[in-house]
Amino acid sequence: MTKQSQLFAPTLRENPADAEAISHQLLIRAGYIRQLSAGVYSLLPLGRRALRRLETIIREEMEAAGAQEVLLPALQPAELWRQSGRYNVYGPELIRLTDRNSREFALGPTHEEVITALVDQEISAYRKLPVMLYQIQTKFRDERRPRFGLLRVKEFLMKDAYSFDTSWEGLAVNYDAMYKAYHRIFERCGLRFKAVEADAGAIGGEGGTHEFMAFAESGEDTILACDSCGYGANVEKAEADAPAASAADDQVSTHHMEKFHTPDTRTIQDLHDKLGLRPEQVVKTLIYMADNRPYAVLVRGDHEANETKLKHVLDAEELTLADAEQVRLATNAPVGFAGPVGLNIPIVADYAVAAMGEMIVGANEQDYHIRHVAPGRDVRFTQVADCRNVIHGDACPRCRASLSERRGIEIGHVFKLGTKYSDSMQATYIDEQGEAQPFIMGCYGIGVTRLLAAIVEQRYDENGIIWPAEVAPFQVHVIPVSMQDETQVAVSTEFVQRFRGAGYDVLLDDRDERFGVKLKDADLIGLPIRIVVGKTAGDGIVELKQRDSSDVSKMKLEEAISFVAEKLR
Amino acid sequence: MTKQSQLFAPTLRENPADAEAISHQLLIRAGYIRQLSAGVYSLLPLGRRALRRLETIIREEMEAAGAQEVLLPALQPAELWRQSGRYNVYGPELIRLTDRNSREFALGPTHEEVITALVDQEISAYRKLPVMLYQIQTKFRDERRPRFGLLRVKEFLMKDAYSFDTSWEGLAVNYDAMYKAYHRIFERCGLRFKAVEADAGAIGGEGGTHEFMAFAESGEDTILACDSCGYGANVEKAEADAPAASAADDQVSTHHMEKFHTPDTRTIQDLHDKLGLRPEQVVKTLIYMADNRPYAVLVRGDHEANETKLKHVLDAEELTLADAEQVRLATNAPVGFAGPVGLNIPIVADYAVAAMGEMIVGANEQDYHIRHVAPGRDVRFTQVADCRNVIHGDACPRCRASLSERRGIEIGHVFKLGTKYSDSMQATYIDEQGEAQPFIMGCYGIGVTRLLAAIVEQRYDENGIIWPAEVAPFQVHVIPVSMQDETQVAVSTEFVQRFRGAGYDVLLDDRDERFGVKLKDADLIGLPIRIVVGKTAGDGIVELKQRDSSDVSKMKLEEAISFVAEKLR
Structure with a gap:
């Protein structure tokens, strides 16, 4: 099917209401x-x-x-x-x-x-x-x-x-x-x-x-x-980049642990907004159920736990975040105040946590946290592992350059x-x-x-799709400005035949539509080569445009054939 | 994939047990x-x-x-x-x-x-x-x-x-x-x-x-x-050929109807075997339920009722043969003795029945039939129509020649x-x-x-499939007699390359199998052109055979190329 008047391709001017992508x-x-x-x-x-x-x-x-x-x-x-x-x-x-x-x-x-x-x-x-x-x-x-x-x-x-x-x-x-x-x-x-x-x-x-x-x-x-x-x-x-096993000596806290009052601060955001604590000072203690056994997982406040990694680390078939009841059972505290100090379930720390000199953690008591908690000194980890999502700017695990x-x-x-x-x-x-x-x-x-x-998703502009030649439904789109003009129709037909003869799939816009409508549809459909046959058709000259460029070239049939052969390999 | 040694095509010597076709x-x-x-x-x-x-x-x-x-x-x-x-x-x-x-x-x-x-x-x-x-x-x-x-x-x-x-x-x-x-x-x-x-x-x-x-x-x-x-x-x-509306006058029975004893004769075959009655003398009376209403359908003993036609004739959505109870209700007799005489449900007769001078029919009474029953005289049909399967030898409805x-x-x-x-x-x-x-x-x-x-189903012989060239998975099958013979392998490879170059799909039997096995598999698979590369390979001469012919021709590469081009258009 080479004639657009017969092609079953209903186009729309507006985006469908429910289409996000x-x-x-x-x-x-x-x-x-x-x-x-x-x-x-x-x-x-x-x-x-x-x-x-x-x-x-x-x-x-x-x-x-x-x-x-x-x-x-x-x-x-x-x-x-x-x-x-x-x-x-x-x-x-x-x-x-x-x-x-x-x-x-x-x-x-x-x-x-x-x-x-x-x-x-x-x-x-x-x-x-x-x-x-x-x-x-x-x-x-x-x-x-x-x-x-x-x-x-x-x-x-x-x-x-x-x-x-x-x-x-x-x-x-x-x-x-x-x-x-x-x-x-x-x-x-x-x-x-x-x-x-x-x-x-x-x-x-x-x-x-x-x-x-x-x-x-x-x-x-x-x-x-x-x-x-x-x-x-x-x-x-x-x-995550292979970390130092623990904090350097000069980074380890010289302060003693200290419990402090932190009312209504169940989240890292709360601690930041209400007390001015930076997320990277704080450690989140997440209680997970791995094959029905509770684990405390520690990740830095600015990091997210990675459950795929955790499943491997804990060798677990099933892994879920503990519910409120399970959290209370494990920590004696409501959700939002769990911490590793004094906890008697296995404690798994992310590499980045193990490398901290001191940390702020939940106190296992409503509305309280503890500061100056030093890994090793105040808390012993059952296991230290890569437990978190890597983020933009982290070091590459291969070459230590910055990841994007x-x-x-x-x-x-x-x-x-x-x-x-x-x-x-x-x-x-x-x-x-x-x-x-x-x-x-x-x-x-x-x-x-x-x-x-x-x-x-990668190949479009504000007017429509931009197909690569190997995927386009047709490679060449021939558009006479007016189907009422016999010369334009004759020249268009000749172009179509020659391009088809050269092995290309060609679409001929033979519709009796206004030229503007034809161009809008052509941009939308997105074929790689567009040939407009207009006023200069009598001299055998057409306008050739590539969908992915704004350049328009005037050329004759033989030139167009070689141009396209060149462009489409 | 051009090498048979790598082709996933497991062949069997025996027919699978459950394969009928x-x-x-x-x-x-x-x-x-x-x-x-x-x-x-x-x-x-x-x-x-x-x-x-x-x-x-x-x-x-x-x-x-x-x-x-x-x-x-x-x-x-x-x-x-x-x-x-x-x-x-x-x-x-x-x-x-x-x-x-x-x-x-x-x-x-x-x-x-x-x-x-x-x-x-x-x-x-x-x-x-x-x-x-x-x-x-x-x-x-x-x-x-x-x-x-x-x-x-x-x-x-x-x-x-x-x-x-x-x-x-x-x-x-x-x-x-x-x-x-x-x-x-x-x-x-x-x-x-x-x-x-x-x-x-x-x-x-x-x-x-x-x-x-x-x-x-x-x-x-x-x-x-x-x-x-x-x-x-x-x-x-x-x-069925458009019939005469009724029997010719000289064919109409001059005998009166006569009930006669026909013990254990529920089928046309029984009447033939026990009483010597020819099927075409007898009329079958079939009781059908059409959209839940009973109809008697009459077809000649040597004919079969056609339910597709009956549905159209009776304008019925659903049509089923009556069960024993429905038959008894309609005829007062057990299955096998229904007949049109005295029946008070609609009676639909096939054209061929309407054209009979007299007929033998069931008597609506166990172990009895009636003979010399004349359509029109002894039985009135509610409707006469084409109700039966046309059979070998019937007249063509268009030209009256014999149908096969x-x-x-x-x-x-x-x-x-x-x-x-x-x-x-x-x-x-x-x-x-x-x-x-x-x-x-x-x-x-x-x-x-x-x-x-x-x-x-149409294209096979005792040795296997015979594909037409347009459908065959490969068009050309190149078979070196021995993969141990370097000359044969070299010549085979040359043939494969030349034929592929000419646009054919070629299968090379490079397996280390006995030649007999290769030929058996080749016949079974059924590619149109077989080229055997054997002893004369050194002279560049091969044997070419078409799957659908027993002729074997000796030829050189160029001849083979033109021969195949000719044969496969």
Whole structure:
């Protein structure tokens, strides 16, 4: 479909009322997508075309990385999920259903179980390994709060890949191949992004994992990045710089501990506002329940506890903040006045706390705090560890340069799963010695519909979307100023034919609209090259403009062809 | 992936135990598919490649027919299905589920509701019409009895298209465009098929419909086709030749009715076996409940009643055979002895019955029949109509030549829906006079995964699949006799590179298997061109064989390239 008069691409002048993210606004306004239900979207022809271009890029890079395409079912027997142990763990995000024969199924949010069962069934000998399989397929997740258009949805297109190896070294090779393929994919999408270290979370696996983050203000993830050495991690994972074990001698307090009256000061903010205490002088004592046992966790007043790190530190499956009753039981005081002095539960201190010369802490008594408390002298820590979120300006754990904090959208994720699934599902191959061994697995995901939105989050201006050429639904937009002018129509048609002949997808705005309307729609839709055929059409001269630049050049057909060939590679 | 040693394509020597259909057997054995659960299949790399080729053919022909690609969600709000009135009608085939907020959804078995709501929302003016949209997307149907591999499944890839017009004439144009596109698609798939008239069934619509049937012994559908004039219809729809209104005068019985004793003869077969009566002398009296009212339906002993036709004849929503109690109530006799004489419920006679001079019928009394019963004289029919299945040898309703009966697999279906959905969902546009008018719709489906299986049902021999070049996962299969022979390996590699350079997908059997095993696998997988590199490799000479022929030709590289270019167009 090359004629805009026939293209099903309803554009809107106004932003839809409920659209917060810029990609949500623009993809709706430019006629790429429409919402069917919360977190469930239809892709209209422009959206489908752009999505197919992403699929093509992904397929090319997957094949180049040695992955083979498969297509696995969305309907997954619950039995498989029970085998892996995830059926109950996955929670309400997993859509469950029952068929007419009362068999239970899950609608696949991911395919580790299915692929592990398949490969286990079909590959028995080490000689057939390694193998790397991928698919581009629709996933279902019952998001608690779908929002931001295509960024967080219940149904979406995903590229998921899985590698099966006989060794960790083999896994490292495949992981690296995928890691590089992801870089190429996102580069071809014209994105500014960074691969950062991450926590494995619900997918699990013991071997390390990277998230690919597209930088965007609207991103729901926080990234800490070092511009000096290239280190990057999401906030769950980012390591605090290895600290001094304790405060230097000359910093240790020479004062004795002293209780003082601090009425109505349950928060760090209260202590600052009412008593002028700086947050970095104060230590927060958080009571956590880790697998039902209480722990006191100390972090500096200007820091936030990091529960992902704490789970690892405490080796806990479940971790929750204690409720008021549990706090009183542990501290004999109401919430807001907990402190480490005299506490008889394990005390875990963040590195930054252990390095303090003296600190102000809660007194385990309503409306009282204690000052001049010296770590080591007045309080003994059960454990000292990295328990907090790293923040902007902290030292890089690799090179000690200053870290910067940025917002990002997760567009890809690579995991070294190791034997997590092959162990739980007893998926094995026979090695050279004739012994059964679990597959060493990796998994690798890209949210394809989300990727489409992430590109828009980075590439737009006040007038609309600015597509990179490889992703644009059409590369060239030919716009006659007036469809009533026969010369303009004839020249436009010639341009369309020549560009199509050269292998480009061309959209011809043959609508009987005012020129201003056409230009507004063209900016909104965001194709890389615009060719306006106007008054000088009789001389074979048109105006060529790139969407990402304000320059307008006058040129003839042959020049335009070579110009575009040059610009679009 | 071009190296067979790395290809994930597990082949089997034996047919899987439960596979009845030839396509099921071969697609499993050749490593194209694997079952995950009843009616739920994974496509392995060879299957995925073949499926993608089908997708490409379909996309090309859809675009050529003026359809625009979209991608609609599988998660469909139940509310939409209630609007169209299908939520309850669709029955247990519709998979229903509830999200975490207790909102009801259907997993789309088809997308009339979603597309109608979308187009209604986005197109308000006649100027934007017609529009034709299509998608290639996964459908879900909870089949009562999934079987035959990919032929009847719960989850499958479908191409569905929908047209929206302002007039029936416009619909006819789009319908015709799709009808022709379907012909081109199935021709490119190398299929023997026929477009036949069909009944609209559950999709509904008043404007006519054609099914595209691929001929196959394993087909679940029966087609009546006329080789003389080209008429074709499925058995539900095929019309009996317009009959004489009643028997010719000289055929009418001169005997009086006579009751006779027929012990233990509840069936036509019994009457034949025990009393020597020919089926075509006897008339079956079937008691049907149509919307809860009883009807007697008369068909000749050698004919079968056609319930689809009966529903139309009786204008009934629901039609079921009466149970024993209902039969006794209507006839005062047990099942097997019903007859029209003296019956006081409406009597509907098939044309062929009305044309009989005399007939043998049940006596409404256990173990008795009546002979010499003359239509008109002894029995009056409430209605005479076409009520039976047409059979092999019946006259063509168009040209009176003899019809032949064949088995077929439904691979495509085109419907003139008219206003069925736009009426029920109140989907309208504004016409030139400013009046709201319902969209005139058509819908057009191809079961893409089923199409893959249908091709195999027609194209195989005792050794395996015989793919047409456009659908084959690879076009050229290069097989060195021995991977230990350096010359063979070098020549094979050269062939692979040259053929890839010429734009073909090439599979290289680089496995260290015996040559016999390689050939067996090659036949099974079924690629169109096989190139064996053996002893004469040193002279640059290879053996070229087409999968669909037994001829083997010796040739050099350049000859092979031109030969293949010629054969594969």
